[in-house]
Structure formats: structure tokens, C-alpha cells
Amino acid sequence: MNTVIAFIIIFGALVFFHELGHFVFAKRAGILCREFAIGMGPKILAFKRNETQYTIRLLPIGGYVRMAGEDPEMIDLKPGFRVGLLFNQDETVQKMVVNNKDRYPNLRVVEVAEADIERELFIKGYEEGEESLQTFIIAKDAVFVEDGVESQIAPWNRQFNSKSLGNRAITIFAGPLMNFVLAFVVFMIIGFLQGVPTQEPLLGALLEDGAAAEAGLQEGDRIEGINGQSVSEWSDLTAIIEENPNTEVTMDILRNGDAQTFQVTPDAVEVEEGDEIGRIGVYGPIETSPSPVQAVVFGGEQTYFFTLMIFDALGKLITGQFTIDALSGPVGIYKSTEIVAQTGIYNLMHWGAILSINLGIMNLLPLPALDGGRLLFFGVEALRGKPIDRHKEGMVHFVGFALLMLLMIVVTWNDIQRFFLQ
Template sequence: MAFLVDAWQFVVGTLLPFLVVLTLIVFVHEMGHYLVGRWSGIGVTAFSIGFGPELAGFNDRHGTRWKLCAIPLGGYVKFFGDEDVSSSSTDQSALDALTPAERARTFPGAALWKRAATVAAGPIANFILAIAIFAVLFSLYGRRVADPVVSEVRAGSAAEEAGIRTGDRLLAIDGVPVATFDDVRRYVSVRPEMRIVVTVERGAEKLDFPMTPKRTELTDQFGNKMELGVIGVVTDEAAGRFRTVTYGPLEAVGEGARQSWHIVTGTFDYISNLIAGRMKADQLGGPIRVAQASGQMATLGVAALLQLAAMLSVSIGLLNLMPVPVLDGGHLVFYAIEAVRGKPVGPNAQEIAYRIGIALVLSLMVFATWNDISMLFSRT
């Protein structure tokens, strides 16, 4: 009986929120491809959420098969003229048999700019989704902020060693202005063991304090551990004047765009720290960790789950723009080469590149999943 209860809690508390978040992100990504492809005059044979056997579906009046498949870890849009769902290969003999008008409706027969726009539309749709979600959340709930005024300097911290004092107002870090305490945390967290210069206001003086954030393992309310850069300053209600900032519709969109941009820059900061050895690779998570995070955010409410969806949407959009064959970014690289050369990359070269790309993506998935499994066992 206990097993059934645990299984039910897993399905409702973890699996269902994960599938809702993933389906939303995948649907919007593929809809970006679909809408721009259709707008460009390219025919679509299938729009699928998931892979594998079809569970349900229907045909629309344009001849597109809309379907839901058994393995809900992704999706695809298949265009006319594609031999496979990745648009990576073409049945040339079938294309040669088409009339010029029919060929123009195929993906490989479309103009270069139409193919590039159709491919780029997927990741762009992910960014738009994230901005829209953040904008709605900021419009409805505002944003909780605090002034970057120090109420406490932790003993033995980088800030104490540098000479920061209680009451100091942080003005800038490395010349970048900071308006809120979150700005400080965001900038410092991705710079462990990197020298920074903190500018503070102390009375009528402006002082610069060089320091190096310490790489510190932190644990969130759910027990998840992460390594971040920390300088050891804290604010409180009195010093930081905690308050909720409200936004109008246009302001919320702008703030949503800024929030999405922070995720992009944070991702590149993490990659550079990973290469430099300042952060561990075990923080790279896969589907298990995403599912776990979905369940955890669901316990905090719909707003928290939507915020996670927005963050993941940016990450998936950015991942798809990486210049790796089989990803959207890899296709765009091939189109850029085609634009320069005046002709497509040869089929043999494309085949080799796609094989390498598949190997890289699968290796990344295996590594991320291994991290997820290791994390689960470390908690037992």
C-alpha cells in the first residue's frame, strides 16, 4: 500500500508538473518552426509532441498530421521534402521528380532565407515564451527587491578581508552599477575565485575594494546543493528596505527581457567557469533533475512552476542555438556556409557532421543523466 501511495505522489507531485512544463516548452518551440515555415510557403506533413508510437492525432485541412506520441521527451515538425524529422537529409530523387512549384513548397527546395528563418524560429519562440511568462508574473506579482546596503559582514568572508563594513552601500562591481541586492548576488555568484572590485558608498566617500569571491557550497530549501561565488555580505529589512516593485505591461515586458538575458549571460558564465575549473561539472543536470525541480517548484505554487518553465525555455532555446549539427544552430551554420559558398555543403560532409553532432548530444545527455543519478544516490 505504501508503494502505491509513493507511486501516486511521484506521478502527481513530480511527473505531472514535469510533463506540463516540458510539453509547454516543446510545443512553443515547434510552433515557432511551424508558423514561420507555413508563412514561408513550406508544407508541413507532421507536428508531433513526443516521439515513438502515436497515441492520438488528427489531420488538418492543410494535410498536416498533428499527433501526441508515447515518449514525451521532445517533439518535431516534419516538412515536405524531409527524409527524416531532423531536416538533416533529403530524398533527392523524390525532389527531382517534383515540378518547380511543388519543389518550392518543400523545405530543401525553399529559398535559403526561408529555411534559415524557419529553423531560427524555434529557439526564438522559446525566448519569446520566457519573456512572456516573466512579464505576466511581474505584472501580477511585481518583484521583491532590496537596496544593496550591508547589514552584516560574515566573519572570514572575502568582504571582511577586503574591508567592507556594515552600513556600506554597494554602488558597482567591476564598474557595473548595482541597483538591488539581487544584482550583487547575481554578479558575484558566477564569479567564484575571480578577482572583482566592489565600489561602495561610505558616508560621503566612494571607495573601491578589490576582493575574490570564495567558492561556497550552498543548500536551498529543498536540500539541493550548488557551488556559487560568495563575498559574505548580508542585508536585512532595515538596511535593505525590502519592497515590491510593480510594473505596467510594457515595463513588465522589458523586465522579462532583462530577466531572460540574465539567464543567457549566466549560462555562458557557467560554461567559462566550467572550462576554467572554477565550478564543478556535476551541476549540469538532465531530465531527472529537471523533473525533480518541477515537482519542487509545484509545491510552491503555479507562479514558481511558471518561473521554472521560463528559465528552462531560455536554456532550451540557447542550447538549440549551439553550433552543433542536428541542433538548430548547426543547421544555421550550414546555411551560413551555403550563403558564402553559393551552394549547399556536400551531402557526405553533412552526414559526417551530423554523426558527430549526434555523438556529442548523446554524450551530453548521458553525462547529465549520470550527474542526476549520482545526485539521487548521494542523498540516500
Template structure:
């Protein structure tokens, strides 16, 4: 019974969301080809979402067959006179047509009309991405952080260059920055390459030459990714909560200690240590902390806990029992599960379903993966310990980007306020401008990544195929519809860029042929086009195999 429920959950969270996202992107891409082709006077034989046998369809008054096909991994628009898979110009077939047929055929259309029809697909993907981002910015706005440094990691690139806490980041390589996210995005794509960071300190501008270091990061779903870092953060990794009788407490760690390093690896934020320890259940760790101006090392053995991530997957993680803030209930939402269960302000939550917790955020993460399931809390109130049962309920929450997501919660907070954050609202035209900027950022970021791979600064194992896209689709679905739309916008840009590659078989390859035809005054010969098609097909197939291998190896490795 549990296996069936798990399988159904996998289908719902991954396959169904994947098919929805991919079908949307394919429909928009092919609609771009269709609309410009129709406008150019080219007869359209078929418009298909998916490949293979037709599931259902309809023929319109223009003779176009609109259909849904069995394999939902793409789609196509078939033009009259363009039945060949490589879309090469068949002069013999063209000569055999009547004048009327030639005027309605793809091959008989003027060169600029063919080029416009082909280019319309990728362009439609870019337009879709811009539209999605514009809608999200217009509806939700955005929460951003000012580019002010709160923490500089010891031995990090920024510390070595002379960056200090309190510095306001003004520009990178001469380009002005307004948010901390812009700094992270720029730095993340430039590991191993020197950048010039302009900061304001005590009213004066100073330039610092810094080389970001390549690090491996892990997101909330356990996906690993490489990025450049210079060792600056918005928050100070200060320990304000230590679990009684936990590994850290037994080792001598106390509230007020500042995290400096773990096994010699510099720590930028409290969450860096959480990720590091999480991968080392049962292993010995040397934690370096700063206390009263002195640096001290503490050997600690991480205990093993079982956690459920945002996708509902259970895994063993390491813990030493520290937190950035005590697990004290500072607020209770009206009509919330916490209020119904009898929780009170000032309650200290000691454990959840028997698992010790060191912060309210740990309680919130646990509740998020236990919607509509009774959860047992051990609570300390007035020096006495009592047990409380609470059932997390799904409700609309606002994430750090201002988007509404549905997440299970019990309705409590620790009172900790995000630092240096501000909300930005956008009118329709501003939102459109931000949509263009966001799409442009993805395009430039993609080219930066390719340059990093070619230059040896990053590995190519971050290139994903259908399996990874399906997995990410399901993960985004757990965060809500707005997260799925953001993912669809990013994927739409990727599809647009991929199709513009000058590789035969892809739209960019056809455009390359048309450019050659414009210079020569006539198309390439059928044999040359056929050879180019075979080479292009082999290249695309190799790329698909490589991406799929990355997907598989990342799941088993």
C-alpha cells in the same frame, strides 16, 4: 497502502509536472518552426509532441498530421522534402521533384527562408520566457531589498576589503545596482575573480576590490549548488531565542549573542548556521560568538531531529536549539486554524508534535508539510504549559517575489518584519521590459557559468538532465502554479540556448551549415554533412549521458 500513496505523490509532484512543463516548451519551440515554415510556403507533413508511436492525431486541410506521441521527451515538425534526420540537402531527391513539389519543399526554399524557419524555434523559446516573466511581473509585482549591507562576515572577502555595515552598494564593475539581489546574482557568478564594488559611505563614494569565494549553498529542498560569496547579508545573525535545556543553553549560549563562525567557518546570516548544523546531527561543533565586544568559543554537540522538507521528504537534521527570535505568537489571522484551536497573542510555542522549536518560522515550516493533519502544540501561557491541537489548512500566501503560492499554515506570525524590503508594481510595458531583462540575465548567467567551468572556477556537476528537471518540476509544484511558470520560463531559455549551439543535429548546427552555404554559394556535400551529423549526434549523446550521470550521482551522493 503508504507505498502506493507515496508513488502517486511522486507521479503528481514530479512526472506529471515535468511532462506538462516540457510539453509546453516543446510545443512553443516547434510552433515557432511551424509558423515561419508555413509563412515561407513550405509544406508541413507532421507536427508531433513526443516521439515514437502515435497516441492520437488529426490531419488538417493542409495535409499536416498533428499528433501526440508516446514518449513525451521532445517533439518535431517534419517538412516536405526534409525527411532525413540530419536535415541535410539531398540534391538527387531535389532534382527528382516536380517544379511544384520543389517550390513547396524545405530543401527547395530560399536560403534565408530555411534559416528563418530553423531559427524560429529557439527564438520562440525566448519569447515564451519573456512573456511568462512579463505576466508574472504584471500580476504579482516584485518584492526587493535595497542594496544596503546589514552584516559583514568576519574573515569574509568583504570584511578583508574594508566593507562595513551600513554601506550602500551603488555599482559593481561600474554597472549600477538597485537591489541586493542584483549584487548577489553578479557576485554568485564570479568566484575567484576580482570585482570592483562601489559603495556610498557617509555621503562619499568609495571603490573596493574584492575576490568572491566559492561556497556550496543548499536551498529549501536540499539541492546543493556552488556560488560566489563575499560575506555580506541583509540580516544580522543575532540569537534572540535559546531553547531551555537545549545543547546551546547547556553550553552557555544566551540570547543576545551574535553568531560569528562555526568550526572556523564564517557565518553571514542566521540561516547559514542552520544549514551548517543541520548537516552535523550528533557531531561536535565549535560555535564562535561575540558577546559584549568579546569573541568566545563554545563546544556543542548537535542533537538529532527528524524534519519534513517542502517536498514531503523526511530526514534527520542537527539542531542546537537556537533561533533568531523567540517563538512568541504576535498575530493570529481571523478564521484561522490557530484561532479555532484557541491560541492567543503572547503564547510561547515550546514544541510541535513533541519536537522542541525555537522560532515561529520552525512552526510554520512544520505546518507547511502537514496540511489537513492534526498537529499537537505545547504552549506556554501565563507561566503554565498547556497542549493545543491545531490542523494546518492550505491558503494563498505571498512569497518574497510577490507571487501567490498555496501553502499549509495555521495563521500565526512572530511579528518580525523583513528589513529594507519594498514592493514594486509594474504596468504592462514595464513588466515587458523586466521580462526582457530577466531573460537576458539568464542568458548572460548561463554563459558566465560555462566560462567558469572552462576557467576552472566552478565544477560542471551543476549541469542537470531529465531526472533533475523532473525533480525540480515537482519541487516547484509544491510552491504553486506561479513557481512552476517561473521554472518553465528559465527552462525555456535554457532550451533555446542549447538549440542554438553550433552542433550538427541541433538548430544551431543547421544555421552553421546555412552560413557555410551562403559563403560557398552551394551546400556542403552529402558526405560532409553526414559525417558532421554523426559527430554532432555523438556530442549531444555524450552531453546527455554526462548530465544524467550528474543527476544520478547527486541523488546517491
């Protein structure tokens, strides 16, 4: 149960902040956001506030902000169409009832002669019992009512594609950006609460079966020198140890003011095929009461480090050094979360921050249906000086989405085989 809760919290936070980036910048640009969704598939919870419906959906494979204009708008009032109109106090059309008109006793039914519900916002038509053509002005926040369900209209200036290229680009880029911001904030909180590494040549926690513990070293020992070389920073210590796998070294230390000498043989750890480095099984020293500035610096350093690490792994995947079997989907992430959750809240926060960076990077890849793919189309639009045909772009994104879903199925099946069928 703890794993389920941890997974829901982490997944929910990653998707929420990603979509929040899209949502905030869309609203800032004046775009009508019809839905803010966490998850995909059937709704399990929904409520509406102002003009946006907020939903939680069944499948934990993403989320979305449904912005007006991204999909074809709802209803086109063609000539001859009969629609019921309800008016507000300003005598402008507030509701357009498509069917079940008998539910609204105050409706004025109009046969449409001409209508523009995007730019000019008017309906011209003949009201029942009247022979003269009338013009009705539509309110900017008017709604369609079909089968009892209300849907707000989206005037052209509230639609995504009406906005400048810069506003559209930042709205899409803001989603991945928020994942990096979230990771930075989480790392910063970890640093502030748990402590941040320092460069002091002091031994932190020791692994019970590590070479340092077996040689008699203790947490808090200050390393003065190794093999006669002076050690003034933690990086000096690690550099010398890494250069001496399976080779005994002499370590001069200070323990409670007393100088002592120990013989330590670093274990050999393979980092690449044929390459080994030394490890003695000890963590670096931690500043347990860091200043806010230290915590901020730590958050930035950790975000930068894991960003580079994920890009490196992505490069190996592209060049074939990793195979698709190395990828994990929701099932693999759940199992990893289960393992990490058993090691403490700080490690779980650390894991969530890494996943957030990973989500941000994956979404920035220039692939159809991803944020990076949409940004790529914006780049082409900037070069051409005009947008690509929306139908062609939509088809590319549709095919890309289908392929991504296929990849998700393959990765999930690999996870199931790895964790449950072996």
C-alpha cells in the same frame, strides 16, 4: 502527482513553443510540414489536420517538425512500375496506389514509362488494355497510398531545400527564438501579477534566520543611511551591505514615520573562491500594482539577466570550471521541478522561464544535429555561394545526434545516481 503534472506542462510548453516557431515560419515559407511532434519515440496520441499530422510521443526528450525535403521523399516511380491512379473532378491524379489495388474498384492501373513527381508533376505510361502512351497530370496535393496509409507528395516548391537561404535560416532560428519569447512573456506575466522590484530603499520580506530579522528590522522599514552614508536607492543599500561581510554596520531607518537606529552584522557569503560578500537576509521591495510598461520592462530585464547567467555557466563548462557531473537531464529537471513546485506557482513559472531560455541557448550552439549546427552550415553556404552536399551534411548531423544521445544517457545516469542511488 502534482510534480508529474507540473513537469508535463512545463516540458510540453517549452517543446511546443520551440517547435511552433519552426512550424509557423516553415508554413509561412510555403514548406509542407508532414508532422508536428512533441516528444520522441512511439506515438501515444496522433491526429491529422489539413496536411500535417500532430503527434505526442512517449519519450520527453524533445520534439520536431518533419518538413518535406529534409528526408528522402517517399517513392520514386521508375519505368516498369505498376501503379493504380485515382482521379479528381479535374481529371488530374489525386491518388497513386502502390499496392493492395484490389481495394479500390475505380483504379486505373498504369505501367510507368516516365514520371516526375517533384517538378513537372506528370506520369507517362500505358494503361491496362491500351497500347498508346498516355500522359497523366498529377495534382499538387496528390497522395501516395501504401498499405492503406496516405502520404502527400511534396512538389519541389513545397520542399525545405527549395527555399531561399534566408527563409531556411529563419525557419530554423525561429525555434530557439520562440523560447526566448516564451520566457519574456512568462516573466512579464509574473511581474504583472506578482509585482516588480523597485529601487525604493524599503525592506521587502525578511528571512527568519537572516541578520536583518535577528537585529529587529521589519518589512516596510525605509533605510535612510548606513554608517553615516546616505541611502536613496535599493542598489545603494546592497552595495554597502556587500562590502561589509561579518562587520557590524549602523542602519538609520524610518518606521511608520519614526526614526530608529539598528546595529546589524551582515552574514558572509562566499561567491568565488576566497571572495565573500555581505548578506542580511532581506528581499527588495516590490511594486504590487505595476503598470503594463513596468511589467514589460521587467520581462525584458529578467530574460536578459538569465541569458547572461546561462552563457556564463556555459563558458565555465567549456573552460573546465564545471564538469559534466554539473549537467542535468530530464531526471534532474524533474527532481528540480518537484522542489520548485512546492514553493508556489510563481516560482514554478519562474523556473519554467529559465528552462525556456536554457533550451533556446542550448539549441543555438553550433553543434551538429542542433539548430545552431544547421545555422552554421547555412553560414558556410552563404560564404561558398552554394550549399554543402546534402549527404555529407546529413552524415554530420547523424553522428552529432548519436553523440548527443550518448551524452543524454550519461547525464541521465548521473542524475539517477545523484537522486536515487546515494
